Amino acid sequence: MENKKQSFINIIDKNKGIIFKVCNxxxxxxxxxxxxAQDIIIxxxxxxxxYNPQFKFTTWMYxxxxxxxxxxxRKSVTRKKYFSTLNFDFINVTDEEIExxxxxEVSILMRFINELDEMNKALMILYLDGNSHQxxxxxxxxxxxxxxxxxxxxxxxxxxxxxxxxx
Amino acid sequence: MEIEELKSIWKQQExxxxxxxxxxxxxxxSVNLDKAKSKMNSLTWITLITLCFYLxxxxxxxxxxxxxxxxxxxxxxxxxxxxxxxxxxxxxxxxLSSIQKINFALPVPELQRKMESLKLIILRxxxxxxxxxxxxxxxxxxWLKVLFDFDIVNSAGEKWLFIQLILSLTLIPLSLWxxxxxxxxxxxxxxxxxxxxxxxxxxxEAIDYIQRINEFENDAx
Numbered sequence: 001m002e003n004k005k006q007s008f009i010n011i012i013d014k015n016k017g018i019i020f021k022v023c024n025x026x027x028x029x030x031x032x033x034x035x036x037a038q039d040i041i042i043x044x045x046x047x048x049x050x051y052n053p054q055f056k057f058t059t060w061m062y063x064x065x066x067x068x069x070x071x072x073x074r075k076s077v078t079r080k081k082y083f084s085t086l087n088f089d090f091i092n093v094t095d096e097e098i099e100x101x102x103x104x105e106v107s108i109l110m111r112f113i114n115e116l117d118e119m120n121k122a123l124m125i126l127y128l129d130g131n132s133h134q135x136x137x138x139x140x141x142x143x144x145x146x147x148x149x150x151x152x153x154x155x156x157x158x159x160x161x162x163x164x165x166x167x
Numbered sequence: 168m169e170i171e172e173l174k175s176i177w178k179q180q181e182x183x184x185x186x187x188x189x190x191x192x193x194x195x196x197s198v199n200l201d202k203a204k205s206k207m208n209s210l211t212w213i214t215l216i217t218l219c220f221y222l223x224x225x226x227x228x229x230x231x232x233x234x235x236x237x238x239x240x241x242x243x244x245x246x247x248x249x250x251x252x253x254x255x256x257x258x259x260x261x262x263l264s265s266i267q268k269i270n271f272a273l274p275v276p277e278l279q280r281k282m283e284s285l286k287l288i289i290l291r292x293x294x295x296x297x298x299x300x301x302x303x304x305x306x307x308x309x310w311l312k313v314l315f316d317f318d319i320v321n322s323a324g325e326k327w328l329f330i331q332l333i334l335s336l337t338l339i340p341l342s343l344w345x346x347x348x349x350x351x352x353x354x355x356x357x358x359x360x361x362x363x364x365x366x367x368x369x370x371x372e373a374i375d376y377i378q379r380i381n382e383f384e385n386d387a388x
Contacts, residue, residue, distance in 0.1 A: 009196055017181065020188045024180075037188075045200040047272050064271045067278045090195040093188055105176045106183070119383040122275055128177040141274030142384050150386075158173070 026069040037091040070118045218259035225252030240320040244305035276380045286373035294349045301338035
C-alpha cells in the first residue's frame with residue numbers, strides 16, 4: 001500500500017502542472033482552485049488502480065482532471081463542493097495575481113480561454129500544453145481532423161481579439 | 168497569431184503558476200485519501216433509499232393482497248400496487264447501475280454525457296409513476312381499507328364500481344400519452360415543467376449541455 005501511495009505521489013509530483021493549469025483555467029479564485037486541485041487528486045487516487053496502460057499516463061490524467069473540473073464547476077458562481085474535502089489542505093496557492101495587468105498578452109489569453117465553453121476550454125488547454133492532435137482526440141473523443149478544425153477556428157477568434165485590443 | 172507565439176504566452180502563464188502553486192507532498196503522503204467521499208455517494212444513497220422504499224411498499228402491498236385474498240377487489244388492488252412499486256424499484260436499480268458505471272477516466276464528452284443523463288432520472292421516475300393514474304381505484308380501495316378499515320366497493324355498490332372501471336379504462340390512453348410526452352425533448356413545455364415542480368430548469372440545462380457535447384463531438388465544419 002505504501003509503495004502504491006509513494007508511486008502515486010511521485011507521479012502527481014511529476015505531472016502536477018497538468019492539475020494546476022486545469023484548475024487555473026476553470027476557476028476564478030484562489031480557494032476554488034485549491035478545492036478543485038484537491039478534488040482532482042482525490043479522484044486520481046480513486047482511479048489509480050484502474051489506470052489502463054493502453055493510454056499514456058498524461059492522457060489518463062488529463063481526462064480525469066478535465067472531467068472533475070468540468071463537472072464540478074460547470075455552473076460555478078460561488079464555491080461549490082462536489083466532493084467532501086478532507087481536513088488537510090495539501091495544495092497551497094499564494095496570493096500573487098496569476099493575471100497581471102489587463103492588457104498584457106497573458107491576461108488577454110487567459111481572458112479568452114475563460115470565455116470559451118467547457119469543452120473548447122479543455123481543447124485549448126490541451127493544445128497549448130503541446131499535446132498532439134492524436135492525444136487531444138483521445139482525451140476528447142473527437143477525430144484528429146475535428147481537433148484541427150476546432151483549433152483553427154479558436155485561433156482565428158483569438159487573433160481577432162488580440163488585434164482588437166492592440167488597436 | 169502564430170502557434171509559437173501563443174505557446175510562448177502560455178509558457179509565461181505556466182511560470183506564474185509554478186511560482187504560485189505548491190503541492191505539499193509530505194502532507195499528501197500522510198493523508199488518507201480513501202476517506203474522501205465523492206458526491207456520487209450521496210446520489211447513490213438517495214437512489215438506494217428510493218429503491219428500498221419502493222421495495223418495502225411493494226412488500227406491504229403484496230402482504231395486503233395475500234391477507235385479503237378472499238376479497239377479489241382487495242387482492243387485485245394489492246397486486247396492482249405491488250407491480251407498480253416493483254416497476255419504480257426497477258427504475259431505481261437501473262439508476263444505481265448507471266451511477267456505478269461513472270468513471271472519471273472516460274473520454275471527457277462521454278463522461279460528461281453520462282453525468283448529465285443522471286439528472287434526467289426525475290423525468291424517468293415521473294414517466295413510471297404516472298402509470299398509477301388509470302389504476303387510481305387500487306389506491307383508493309387500499310388506503311380506505313388500511314386506514315379506516317372501510318370497504319368502499321361493498322359500500323358503494325356495483326354501479327359505482329362499474330363507473331370507476333370505465334373511467335380507469337379511459338385513463339389508460341392518457342397515461343400512454345403522458346408516457347410519450349414525458350421525454351427530454353418536451354422538457355421546455357410549460358406543463359411538463361409544472362409537473363416537475365420547477366425542476367425542469369435543471370433538466371433543461373442538462374439536456375442543452377448534452378446537446379452541446381454531441382455537437383462538439385460531431386461538428387467538423
